[in-house]
Amino acid sequence: xSYLALARKYRPRVFSDVMGQGHVVKALSHAxxxxxxxxxxxxxxxxGVGKTTLARIVAxxxxxxxxxxxxxxCGVCSACREVDEGRFVDLLEIDAASNTGxxxxxxxxxxxxxxxxxxxxKVYLIDEVHMLSKSAFNALLKTLExxxxxxxxxxxxxxxxxxxxxxxxxxxxxxxxxxxxxxxxDQLARVLDQxxxxxxxxxxxxxxxxxxxxxxxxxxxxxxxxxxxxxxxLAREAIEDMLGTSGRxxxxxxxxxxxxxxxGALIASLQKLEAQAPDYAALINDLATHLQxxxxxxxxxxxxxxxxxxxxxxxxxxxQPEDVQLYYQIAVQxxxxxxxxxxxxxxxxxTVLRMAAFRPDDATPGAAPSGTxxxxxxxxxxxSAAAVPxxxxxxxxxxAAAVPxRPSQVTAPAPTPAPARETKPRSGGLDAAAWSDLxxxxxxxxxxxxxxRNSAWQAREGERVTLMLxxxxxxxxxxxxxxxxEQALSAQLGExxxxxxxxxxxxxxxxxxxxxxxxxxxxxxxxxxxxxxDPVVRGFREQFAATIRPGSIHPLDS
Numbered sequence: 001x002s003y004l005a006l007a008r009k010y011r012p013r014v015f016s017d018v019m020g021q022g023h024v025v026k027a028l029s030h031a032x033x034x035x036x037x038x039x040x041x042x043x044x045x046x047x048g049v050g051k052t053t054l055a056r057i058v059a060x061x062x063x064x065x066x067x068x069x070x071x072x073x074c075g076v077c078s079a080c081r082e083v084d085e086g087r088f089v090d091l092l093e094i095d096a097a098s099n100t101g102x103x104x105x106x107x108x109x110x111x112x113x114x115x116x117x118x119x120x121x122k123v124y125l126i127d128e129v130h131m132l133s134k135s136a137f138n139a140l141l142k143t144l145e146x147x148x149x150x151x152x153x154x155x156x157x158x159x160x161x162x163x164x165x166x167x168x169x170x171x172x173x174x175x176x177x178x179x180x181x182x183x184x185x186d187q188l189a190r191v192l193d194q195x196x197x198x199x200x201x202x203x204x205x206x207x208x209x210x211x212x213x214x215x216x217x218x219x220x221x222x223x224x225x226x227x228x229x230x231x232x233x234l235a236r237e238a239i240e241d242m243l244g245t246s247g248r249x250x251x252x253x254x255x256x257x258x259x260x261x262x263x264g265a266l267i268a269s270l271q272k273l274e275a276q277a278p279d280y281a282a283l284i285n286d287l288a289t290h291l292q293x294x295x296x297x298x299x300x301x302x303x304x305x306x307x308x309x310x311x312x313x314x315x316x317x318x319x320q321p322e323d324v325q326l327y328y329q330i331a332v333q334x335x336x337x338x339x340x341x342x343x344x345x346x347x348x349x350x351t352v353l354r355m356a357a358f359r360p361d362d363a364t365p366g367a368a369p370s371g372t373x374x375x376x377x378x379x380x381x382x383x384s385a386a387a388v389p390x391x392x393x394x395x396x397x398x399x400a401a402a403v404p405x406r407p408s409q410v411t412a413p414a415p416t417p418a419p420a421r422e423t424k425p426r427s428g429g430l431d432a433a434a435w436s437d438l439x440x441x442x443x444x445x446x447x448x449x450x451x452x453r454n455s456a457w458q459a460r461e462g463e464r465v466t467l468m469l470x471x472x473x474x475x476x477x478x479x480x481x482x483x484x485x486e487q488a489l490s491a492q493l494g495e496x497x498x499x500x501x502x503x504x505x506x507x508x509x510x511x512x513x514x515x516x517x518x519x520x521x522x523x524x525x526x527x528x529x530x531x532x533x534d535p536v537v538r539g540f541r542e543q544f545a546a547t548i549r550p551g552s553i554h555p556l557d558s
Contacts, residue, residue: 007219010191012053013060013075013084019187019215020179021050027174028054029071032061038172040144040153042129044160045176048214051156052093054176055125058154059083059091063119079119090116093125102135109143112151122151129155130162137164144170178213181205182305187215188222192234197226199234206239206248244279251286252311258327258355259318266356270349280344281335284351288331290315295324327355432456436512442488448481452488453516455501456509465489467501470511474503527555 012018015025024043031037037058043051057073060083064073073080082088094108108124116122126132132140144153144167155171157163185201185208192199207225211218221243225234228242240248250272257265273283290312296303297313298321304313319327334351341347435457444452454473458466469477486499510518531537531553540546 005220006191006195006223007048007216010194010219012050012057014073015057015071018050018054018057020183021054021176024054024174024176028058032058032069032071035069037062037152039147039151040155040171042155042157042160042163042168042171042173043176044157044173046158046178046213048211048216048218049176049179050215051176052125052127055123055154055156056083056091058152059088059121059123059125062121062123062152063088063090063116069120088119090119090122091125092123093127095128096126097128097131100131100133100136102133102139105132105136105139109139112143112148116150120150123154124151125154125156127156128158130157130159134164137167141166141170179211179215180213181208184208184211184213184215184218188218191219191222197231197234200236202236203234203239206236206243206245210243210245245282245286248283248286249311250276251283251290252309252315254287254352255290255315256318258352259315259323261356263356266352270352273348274345280348281338284331284335284338284348287351288328288335291324291328291331294319295321295328298324326358330354330358432510432512432515436515438489438492439512442485442492444484444488447476448484448488451476451481451501452485453513454511456506456511456514458502458506458509463496463498465497465499467499468506468509468511469501469503470514471503471505473513477501477503523555524553528553 015029018025028037028041041058043054045051060073060075060080061071062069063079063083064070065077065079066074075081075084079088083091086093092108094104099105112122112124114122147153153171155167160168160173185204188204188207189199189201192204203225207221208218210221222234225239225242229235229238250269253272254266254269257263257269293308293312294315297308297316298319330351334347334354338344338347341350439449439452442452451469451473454476455467455469458468460466482499482501485501486497489499490497531548537546537548541548
């Protein structure tokens with residue numbers, strides 16, 4: 001007798017044996033218990049999660065000779081046994097990958113009109129249904145919507161996005177989930193116990209991770225592991241050699257060295273990996289997976305599960321959260337660039353060395369890193385802050401003492417104090433360019449920033465500053481945003497100010513938003529002039545009557 005693969009030998013026979021798909025089992029059980037099963041069912045999900053298994057169980061539930069139509073077939077009558085053995089005449093399993101044409105579907109439709117030979121229902125199981133041609137789908141639509149009363153259709157696919165909407169609308173769709181590692185590991189342990197084979201639980205965890213959510217893949221890998229070990233105990237080291245994941249343990253050593261900043265230990269870990277000749281693409285995927293899991297557990301400690309290894313949990317306190325985020329991004333980019341590396345080993349090593357070389361700036365507020373000037377969180381807005389006091393000297397007297405600004409703002413150097421401070425209020429204002437620079441320097445966000453950009457500097461009298469808001473942007477004005485601009489302006493100029501915003505239109509005043517639009521228009525005109533003045537372009541226009549497509553000229557960003 002030929003050897004029966006474990007995936008077939010331990011295929012679930014009843015709904016209670018199906019693992020990890022409780023939402024589908026519950027719906028099908030309720031429908032079958034009342035003999036109200038929909039004539040067309042669509043089962044979707046990745047390979048090896050139970051689509052064909054559920055279809056065969058449904059066929060047994062519909063045709064059981066002992067219990068009739070129910071959610072609990074007997075499993076011993078001739079109909080149940082024939083379904084399990086794959087020879088039940090009224091269960092027609094059709095491979096849509098090899099029967100893609102409209103003629104195959106027409107033949108199936110013609111045969112569906114005849115009553116079942118033995119059972120109550122004739123069940124058509126169409127596997128990989130997304131492989132059918134469009135004409136075959138169209139030929140199936142009418143029968144799928146109104147089949148004969150003795151016919152049930154069960155469609156299975158791994159790629160439901162390729163199905164026509166008209167097909168989806170005629171079916172009850174059930175999405176089967178990928179199985180978690182712990183569930184696959186426990187099932188593999190039960191199978192090996194029944195087979196009388198010894199194993200190590202960490203070895204089964206390695207197989208379950210390699211199965212990638214598929215129970216069938218897990219059982220197939222167990223078959224391979226039994227052959228690889230020659231009947232001996234399934235040990236973790238042997239399984240890692242078989243799967244090419246022997247460097248997994250060294251990854252934790254590498255992460256510990258990375259967290260400690262120990263260059264010697266880091267190089268030693270890389271040399272260990274080189275001696276094991278692992279699959280570096282799989283290894284860098286594991287590295288990114290570990291970093292992602294560390295980030296999750298740092299943010300949500302309650303999310304820890306049995307799948308998290310103790311070595312991984314021990315690393316939670318060793319990494320700063322911002323370091324983990326950076327390392328994960330480097331790992332993902334390293335995986336993307338691996339095919340272009342001179343050698344996979346070199347690509348992996350450079351990814352790890354990049355993690356060791358780059359760290360987020362963890363300097364304390366107010367203290368600049370050595371050799372690097374402090375950079376404000378406001379980005380480029382902080383660069384123009386230093387130029388604002390000089391541009392506004394004519395409008396505002398120099399302050400006696402600057403008000404401390406937020407830690408994220410670059411404090412502009414205070415101008416040299418005047419010998420005597422003016423006491424009388426005086427009117428004056430900034431020009432459009434100086435007020436635009438001042439708005440960019442202020443720490444403002446969201447709608448408050450938009451309100452400032454659409455307001456033009458009108459006048460200043462003592463502590464009173466008046467802005468003119470464009471009437472088209474009056475919806476931006478409210479007390480909260482006006483107060484935010486007042487505080488930011490006071491902090492930027494280093495004195496207490498009172499801000500008034502008036503709504504109106506003054507042709508003599510230009511807001512920062514209008515100034516930016518003018519600059520953009522000027523850049524566009526300059527770009528078009530440069531193209532038309534180009535001698536090559538001029539030559540094409542003169543010799544070949546060439547034309548420049550409107551809207552195709554754009555200024556280059558500096």
